[in-house]
Amino acid sequence: MTKMLEAKGLTKVYHMGAEQVHALRGVSFTVESREYIAIMGPSGSGKSTLLHIVGCLDRPTSGELAIEDRDVRKATDNELAEIRNRKIGFVFQTFNLLPKATALENVELPLIYAGVRRRERRERAAAVLERVGLADRMGHRPSELSGGQRQRVAIARAIVTEPAFILADEPTGSLDTATGAQILDLFAELNSEGNTILLITHDEAVAARAQRVIRLLDGRIVSDTGGSEVRA
Numbered sequence: 001m002t003k004m005l006e007a008k009g010l011t012k013v014y015h016m017g018a019e020q021v022h023a024l025r026g027v028s029f030t031v032e033s034r035e036y037i038a039i040m041g042p043s044g045s046g047k048s049t050l051l052h053i054v055g056c057l058d059r060p061t062s063g064e065l066a067i068e069d070r071d072v073r074k075a076t077d078n079e080l081a082e083i084r085n086r087k088i089g090f091v092f093q094t095f096n097l098l099p100k101a102t103a104l105e106n107v108e109l110p111l112i113y114a115g116v117r118r119r120e121r122r123e124r125a126a127a128v129l130e131r132v133g134l135a136d137r138m139g140h141r142p143s144e145l146s147g148g149q150r151q152r153v154a155i156a157r158a159i160v161t162e163p164a165f166i167l168a169d170e171p172t173g174s175l176d177t178a179t180g181a182q183i184l185d186l187f188a189e190l191n192s193e194g195n196t197i198l199l200i201t202h203d204e205a206v207a208a209r210a211q212r213v214i215r216l217l218d219g220r221i222v223s224d225t226g227g228s229e230v231r232a
Ligand SMILES: Nc1ncnc2c1ncn2[C@@H]1O[C@H](COP(=O)(O)OP(=O)(O)O)[C@@H](O)[C@H]1O
Pocket: 014, 015, 016, 021, 022, 023, 041, 042, 043, 044, 045, 046, 047, 048, 049, 050
């Protein structure tokens, strides 16, 4: 197995005026390629902060982080953006789609950043929308789609660049159970095709579909059912 990610002693301190918020207090874990991991923990325990750091959307205050053996601490902002664009796909609870753009245009966006030409962009965006079951909704704007359809557009946008690593922050959190289950089927399928998945959830039933569960409390890992380092 190859290593997708290695985090050692990650901390994150937010400064709020004179106050400091210790969102992460020394988080260490390793993710092997093709793992499917759920991150759980109460609200405020640092889950989103951890996902943003691991996804190179934010930097840790201290600690070490490598993505596919590349030390990202030393990367410039441009290099971080490139790692993000090439290796990582993000899915958020509230979808984060452009409201005025069609499904097709939303999915094309990461390919514009990646410098892919218009014709290839169209073809690739259409192909992933088809794959998530939205072939007949490509010209619809987000407001003309259901919650589950919007999340499928967001997943299509996350996978159109063919990233190996998919990160999702409560992707079923604003969906009903049946629609959420369809989204989870899609993640399971992506995982079985070789994608590595790290997914935040509040829901034990969602976590049960992952191979490994990491629990956070107050910025620390309090349990981890897998991985190379076994914790109490
Ligand atoms: N941008 C920010 N500025 C200041 N404090 C923040 C910021 N983001 C998160 N926090 C704080 O960091 C802690 C962890 O937040 P977060 O990672 O969002 O937790 P979770 O996703 O588990 O609910 C919380 O106390 C939160 O208030």
